[in-house]
Amino acid sequence: MTRQQTLFDKIWESHTILEQPDGDTLLYVDRLLTQENSFHAFDNLRRDGHTVRNPGQVFNFSDHYVPTRQDGAKPDPAIAKMVDIIRADAEQYGTRLFGPDDPDRGILHVVGPEQGITQPGLIIAGADSHTSTHGALGAFGFGVGSSETAHIMATQSIWRKRPKTMRITIDGKLGYGVSAKDIILAIIGKIGAGGAVGHVIEYAGSTIAGMTVEQRMTICNMSIEAGARAGLVSPDAKTIDYVKGRPYAPSADKQDQAVAFWLALATDDGAVFDRDEALDAASVAPMASWGNSPEDVSPIDGIVPDPAAETSDFRRRKMERALDYMGLKAGMKLTEIPIDQVFIGSCTNGRIEDLRAAADVLRGRSTRIPGMVVPGSRSVKRQAEEEGLDRVFTEAGLEWHDAGCSMCVAINGDNVAKGKRCASTSNRNFEGRQGRGSRTHLVSPMMAAAAAITGHLTDVRELGEEGRS
Amino acid sequence: MKPITKVTERAVAIDQINVNTDQIFPARFLKNPRSVGYEQFLFHDLRYDESGAKREQFPLNKDAYSDAAIIVSDQNFGCGSSREGAVYALVDAGFRCLIAPSFGDIFAANCVKNGLLTVVLPADVCAELRRQITDSNGAPVSVDLPAQTIEAPSGEKYSFDIEPFAKECLTKGLDEIGITLSYGDKIDGFEKSWRTKTPWLERNA
Numbered sequence A: 001m002t003r004q005q006t007l008f009d010k011i012w013e014s015h016t017i018l019e020q021p022d023g024d025t026l027l028y029v030d031r032l033l034t035q036e037n038s039f040h041a042f043d044n045l046r047r048d049g050h051t052v053r054n055p056g057q058v059f060n061f062s063d064h065y066v067p068t069r070q071d072g073a074k075p076d077p078a079i080a081k082m083v084d085i086i087r088a089d090a091e092q093y094g095t096r097l098f099g100p101d102d103p104d105r106g107i108l109h110v111v112g113p114e115q116g117i118t119q120p121g122l123i124i125a126g127a128d129s130h131t132s133t134h135g136a137l138g139a140f141g142f143g144v145g146s147s148e149t150a151h152i153m154a155t156q157s158i159w160r161k162r163p164k165t166m167r168i169t170i171d172g173k174l175g176y177g178v179s180a181k182d183i184i185l186a187i188i189g190k191i192g193a194g195g196a197v198g199h200v201i202e203y204a205g206s207t208i209a210g211m212t213v214e215q216r217m218t219i220c221n222m223s224i225e226a227g228a229r230a231g232l233v234s235p236d237a238k239t240i241d242y243v244k245g246r247p248y249a250p251s252a253d254k255q256d257q258a259v260a261f262w263l264a265l266a267t268d269d270g271a272v273f274d275r276d277e278a279l280d281a282a283s284v285a286p287m288a289s290w291g292n293s294p295e296d297v298s299p300i301d302g303i304v305p306d307p308a309a310e311t312s313d314f315r316r317r318k319m320e321r322a323l324d325y326m327g328l329k330a331g332m333k334l335t336e337i338p339i340d341q342v343f344i345g346s347c348t349n350g351r352i353e354d355l356r357a358a359a360d361v362l363r364g365r366s367t368r369i370p371g372m373v374v375p376g377s378r379s380v381k382r383q384a385e386e387e388g389l390d391r392v393f394t395e396a397g398l399e400w401h402d403a404g405c406s407m408c409v410a411i412n413g414d415n416v417a418k419g420k421r422c423a424s425t426s427n428r429n430f431e432g433r434q435g436r437g438s439r440t441h442l443v444s445p446m447m448a449a450a451a452a453i454t455g456h457l458t459d460v461r462e463l464g465e466e467g468r469s
Numbered sequence B: 001m002k003p004i005t006k007v008t009e010r011a012v013a014i015d016q017i018n019v020n021t022d023q024i025f026p027a028r029f030l031k032n033p034r035s036v037g038y039e040q041f042l043f044h045d046l047r048y049d050e051s052g053a054k055r056e057q058f059p060l061n062k063d064a065y066s067d068a069a070i071i072v073s074d075q076n077f078g079c080g081s082s083r084e085g086a087v088y089a090l091v092d093a094g095f096r097c098l099i100a101p102s103f104g105d106i107f108a109a110n111c112v113k114n115g116l117l118t119v120v121l122p123a124d125v126c127a128e129l130r131r132q133i134t135d136s137n138g139a140p141v142s143v144d145l146p147a148q149t150i151e152a153p154s155g156e157k158y159s160f161d162i163e164p165f166a167k168e169c170l171t172k173g174l175d176e177i178g179i180t181l182s183y184g185d186k187i188d189g190f191e192k193s194w195r196t197k198t199p200w201l202e203r204n205a
Ligand code: SF4
Pocket: A063, A064, A107, A108, A109, A128, A129, A130, A346, A347, A348, A404, A405, A408, A409, A426, A427
């Protein structure tokens, strides 16, 4: 009898080059995705006299630092220099660069899947912690620092200890106004920002089966915010449909062989996980964060919790500090929190379906506060413009940008001013994440659109006729 | 990388818990290539105020510590964001060894990869070391990595634990890439068979 295995077990075992007695395992890495800051990794290679083993397996992206404003303003000279360095590195080593002028450039976690670089069963390392996104296609994706980036370029491998597995089964139908973002925020709120430490999460159940691949990406993307090493979904017919025909996808003559391999990767019935959790999707309301950790979330019809009710000292102090930083009072209704601006974009919610969802709320309405919509890639941008979504946004009063990370991490010149409050579709609400002193409320694209219309956190299900002229 | 075996160097005490990587190396300097010398950004915002003036009370701004190569600090040194620039700045400034009761996980791993030794000693021992260093204005501390001991200015010795793999890398000055490349034939063999199993990844070649 063969052992019943999880998707993760199959990927791990098929990629093990060797294992040391202490458990350190040398894993083969299929794809490496880098960003501007990876110039340090190229510098390390040069310094130590190493080379790039397989340039065809390395992909470089201009995303974190690239300007997204379309006003033709010149970028900061330091940023321009970085872009030059990464271009020179890519040329020297022969790696594929999605540089500033590339028609298909964008955020590494949006472009990877979009180009078919991401495929089921692969190990994908990325120079950004949200590489877990790629798990939506059944690939094991994780973030690495500069030294590990250099290590992978030189050896096509990485040392890791085997993590534990955890399954989160999500069943039930999503209510109106509830999205994949709300599901993952609800999960992080439930298990905590450290709830999945040391584990790889596989998402399963009827809700996940019913989701599009893009929605699954939103879920896997934020696995890291629960402390997980990665997030995964077993490949199914939707996965295969998604990958088919993309630039780096298998050629037509090898498609059947690839598909058979991919489908066999799915977790076997009866496979055992180290931990099991469950969530009833029908019970999830649109969510919003109030604190400085993605676990600090409440349903939009809820209130800012009271630190005094916290029994753990550590948690109480953390909450008090968060409420102080965020300028909020315990007991306040979330819908009473005023918002100064919105950000719609990022590797969590910058794909076409996200932009369509936001546009559906905004169509024919006007916004009370400023905001920017930043597509996750230029391909998303083209598609959105073809569908007229850019006009929906600009007519409603929002800015329409070129692709990039932009205000998710606020290092390209777009940031939230000190003390200002931003309803953001990104993934981190840490102190200062969107600029020194910025206050972030994490929400879904629909919820960000609703907040833009009313100027405060708003339950998108109860928007009514607000904002229509 | 410079191997570390026995090191006797001037030490500096940073009497603070939770020294995070943003304090060690503010994110805005990450844009710079390493060749500019990352030592100039080390503890930048603790060394200089918003007008750019030196904060005289910060230990690294005192002449006595200008050639320090060992830091003794408190709990959770190097916590926060995983940026490796923090480690680069310490290495570029000539630091060889950090001593504290605990370190941020990723930070400590990055230190080994860059030839910087992190030594975990009990909180009371670290406090005593910091006191001796401050009282003597930077008396040297000795580190003996092969013997896994630290010698305080007072002459007292303390032993510490270290993972064998990290110890090997640091004492030999080996980089992890070099070690992995010694398994090159295993990687080659694996890659060959993996490519036979996954011919649709042909663009990898
Ligand atoms: S959008 Fe934000 S989280 Fe995603 S890759 Fe860019 S900076 Fe990282």
